[in-house]
Amino acid sequence: MSNKEVQGFTIFFTGLSGSGKSTTSELLEAKLERSLHRPVTVLDGDEVRTHLSAELGFSKEGRDTNIRRIGYVASLITKHGGIAICAPIAPYAETRREVRDMVEQYGGFVEVHMATSLEECERRDVKGLYAKARAGEIEHFTGISDPYEEPENPELRIETEGMTPEQSCEMVVATLQKLGFC
């Protein structure tokens, strides 16, 4: 298919826990379904773990396997002309590259870095996870006891501080329009 408007594509959010990936994904899902009249599937890190990776832990290997599974599913949705939104933490650059390669076989890949600082994520601490990680109750916590490798060339980087989730969502839509996906 030469027309990008009917081509499948994947929007891949990456960023720390609490950076706004899930909230922005949900807004974007509703917005795209309404404006494009096409189904959209959100592959949230936690949801995919339930369906595909219940047995995996949060070690580097466990995380990488989970991200590859998300990528495999996103690539199949893209192959069939669908729209997938992925919202895992995805801390490792090499794994994100693998997912990009899987998806780009079939359609578009739009990486969105939610560049919320660790300080801000920890200040929000919506789920109380940072407090637990600081107390040593959670191992392998990205940003605290595990690394986060910042994307070097994402299609979009959002400095979310001082922005509403609606504004972040609009920035993604503007990027999709610029790239010819909607």
Next chain:
Amino acid sequence: MSNKEVQGFTIFFTGLSGSGKSTTSELLEAKLERSLHRPVTVLDGDEVRTHLSAELGFSKEGRDTNIRRIGYVASLITKHGGIAICAPIAPYAETRREVRDMVEQYGGFVEVHMATSLEECERRDVKGLYAKARAGEIEHFTGISDPYEEPENPELRIETEGMTPEQSCEMVVATLQKLGFC
């Protein structure tokens, strides 16, 4: 969408090892891509294990989890208007019912029972697995040391003995036409 011709659907083969699921799936994939000009994805038991379930064994629990993951992926392909062909052994009726329910939320589900007898599968023994299972070298082998629950009401049951894979494929296509999917 009211028009079944552009609706997503899943063809779900079930049957013993060596019953002809993979061969028929591959023929069907080529045939549907050629005639419908739409992408088709085959979710073979072994391939899906590689991508989604590398760590699972062949106990009832391991098998059920693998089949549910195949069903989850098939349901998403169906949701996005795609065509999925699943070809696991899927020995348990309850798990097949769960997959049907997942897929039918979004589109059509066509269960095809490859009703090749155990004797015939064992006589063919293409991969030499039955010999190993009889020798006790493989545990949990469906038909030998593990049960296979025959589907009671599949959309199609193929008595493959004396038939070519091409003829089996034609029977599936005829069923899809009868149900309005192509």
